[in-house]
Amino acid sequence: xxxxxxxxxxxxxxxxxxxxxxxxxxxxxxxxxxxxxxxxxxxxxxxxxxxxxxxxxxxxxxxxxxxxxxxxxxxxxxxxxxxxxxxxxxxxxxxxxxxxxxxxxxxxxxxxxxxxxxxxxxxxxxxxxxxxxxxxxxxxxxxxxxxxxxxxxxxxxxxxxxxx
Numbered sequence: 001x002x003x004x005x006x007x008x009x010x011x012x013x014x015x016x017x018x019x020x021x022x023x024x025x026x027x028x029x030x031x032x033x034x035x036x037x038x039x040x041x042x043x044x045x046x047x048x049x050x051x052x053x054x055x056x057x058x059x060x061x062x063x064x065x066x067x068x069x070x071x072x073x074x075x076x077x078x079x080x081x082x083x084x085x086x087x088x089x090x091x092x093x094x095x096x097x098x099x100x101x102x103x104x105x106x107x108x109x110x111x112x113x114x115x116x117x118x119x120x121x122x123x124x125x126x127x128x129x130x131x132x133x134x135x136x137x138x139x140x141x142x143x144x145x146x147x148x149x150x151x152x153x154x155x156x157x158x159x160x161x162x163x164x
Contacts, residue, residue, distance in 0.1 A: 103135065
């Protein structure tokens, strides 16, 4: 189990990925997959850029990790993500056999690690997923709030909201 300093350090890297997403006009969510204290996958939201509803940061990071690890089974890997994962992303974690998920801000509209539902607690799955939230939550939340405020302000001014 990573200690608090390690969790904090990895979340800082996930926040950097989120900032990359924001720079591209994407909702600022970033994720990394870690295996034995080494980053094996990175992801930043890319739904707008790719016009793909599955291009969440977690999905991109998991795919990158499977390529690095040369296996779809990520049993000894942890996912660090700036926003509580949605049902699709929790499902991907379960299917990939991710060991633990560490997330930042709560997602009250679609969070599947406790906010709306907790898919990690369903006991009939063949894999157990450990979840820990609230890591660097204030930074994650502030980044999201600033992004959506910018979009609202652009709409008020009649500008085209940022997106590719």
